[in-house]
Amino acid sequence: MNFKKIRTLLFALTFSMLSFTQVYAANYTVKSGDSLFKISILFKTDVDTIIKNNNLKSSEIYPNQVLYVNSSTYTVKPSDTLYLIAKKYGIALNTLIAANSNVDKYIYPGEVLNIPAGWIFKSTSSSGSIVPYSESDLDLLARLVTAEAEGEAYKAKVAVAAVVLNRVQNSRFPSTIKDVIYEVSGGYYQFTPVYNGWINKSASQDSKNAAYEALYGSDPTNGALYYFDDSTTNTWLWSKPIALRVGKMVFVY
Incomplete structure (x- = not known):
């Protein structure tokens, strides 16, 4: 076999391999x-x-x-x-x-x-997120999700994070993630984990994923501003239109 034929064969083989792995x-x-x-x-x-x-x-x-x-x-x-x-x-x-x-x-x-080429939890940039956030904001949001919905389905976790972000974007509530989560209204903490200290527990990976997903636009509730356990007897909460029910959690507008 002459050099020209060998060169042609090697080129064809290389092209074939590149085409296969592209x-x-x-x-x-x-x-x-x-x-x-x-x-x-x-x-x-x-x-x-x-x-x-x-x-x-x-x-x-x-x-x-x-x-x-x-x-x-x-x-x-x-x-x-x-x-x-x-x-x-x-x-x-x-x-x-x-x-x-x-x-x-x-x-x-x-x-x-x-x-995988990606990552299920990113915290390096808020570019493209629906509200600005820092790494500490993301961690805080994920800790709230863990405290409120750790035993619930992943959809409920995303929904909890979405409620916080919906409040951030609503003029009736504070304008940052931290201020929404730590808000005290009428003498009451808006989120029980802040009151009982569960907010200080480390976030699970699922909760981190859910918080990140909500920050980039996922909202199973389509705009809910409140959530509660279905065992509650609070008639004011039950009077609101229901946006979503997942497990024991109820999300309302």
Whole structure:
């Protein structure tokens, strides 16, 4: 074989390899509490791209639905652990787990894992958020979500954060996240965790995710300003139009 033919063969082989690795669509199975917004953050893409790539008619998704996402992948080796793989790619362990629907604690050789390019919780910039915030604001909001809705579904957590942000944007309430959460009106704290000290407990990762999602526009309540436990006997709260009910939590306008 002469040099010209070898060069042509190598070029064709290289082109073929580049064409194969240029775009890779990985499978992601939707979990309870997921939204396209949350998935887009995880895989560092946008909602419109996910909708287009999956021929979706709307942004509605459901548990166990399989979506195609652009993601790098990794094949598990015998000596691997989730921690070592996360460390290898410089991502948080819970981020790696979140990107792989069937993974919890155990993995096995030959299993193919998605390696997400994004992050499920970001706190470096408020660019694009519906209200300005600092890292301390985000932490405070996430701690409130943990205190109020830790035992509830993820949707309720996003809704709690959304209520705070709806107040920030409403002229009847203070204009910052911190001032809304610590507001005292008529001699009463507006949020019980501030009164009983639960606001000082560390936020769970789910609550951090929910706070971040709400900050960037997700609001399952569509504008609610109040929430309460369905065991309350407060007739004033029950008299308000109900925006959303999730588990034991009721959100009203």
